[in-house]
Amino acid sequence: SASLGEVFSAQFIRRKQAAGPAIERGALAIGRPLELPEKGVTLGWTAKRLDLDAWRKWLPEAEGEAPLIDTLNLRTGDLGLLGRHFNDVDLSASLKPGQWNARQRAAAPPAPSPRK
Numbered sequence: 001s002a003s004l005g006e007v008f009s010a011q012f013i014r015r016k017q018a019a020g021p022a023i024e025r026g027a028l029a030i031g032r033p034l035e036l037p038e039k040g041v042t043l044g045w046t047a048k049r050l051d052l053d054a055w056r057k058w059l060p061e062a063e064g065e066a067p068l069i070d071t072l073n074l075r076t077g078d079l080g081l082l083g084r085h086f087n088d089v090d091l092s093a094s095l096k097p098g099q100w101n102a103r104q105r106a107a108a109p110p111a112p113s114p115r116k
Helices: 052-056
Strands: 002-004 008-015 022-030 040-051 071-081 084-096 099-107
Touching: 040 052, 052 071
Parallel strands: 022 040, 040 071
Antiparallel strands: 002 008, 008 022, 071 084, 084 099
């Protein structure tokens, strides 16, 4: 386990296998308390503002590899994603055999003011 004050924390439970240690379950928490799941690996992220487009530039392409994280819980007041902004986002997603299933709630961004 590791932590950086109340900003970041992580905990992983490993088990020994013939091929080496494997992660049995674990959690990463950013801006919220750590919640260790019964199985799998969870990322919980709470932030006032989150620009996933900027983060995607730093993430490597993982072709054909199973993702380490199989559950995502995200809460933010302002989410930037695919060139758009979403307000008051509460997203939960889980990986089920090869497919992500998501439940989300987000307020629509304010409509532009009419020009005079």
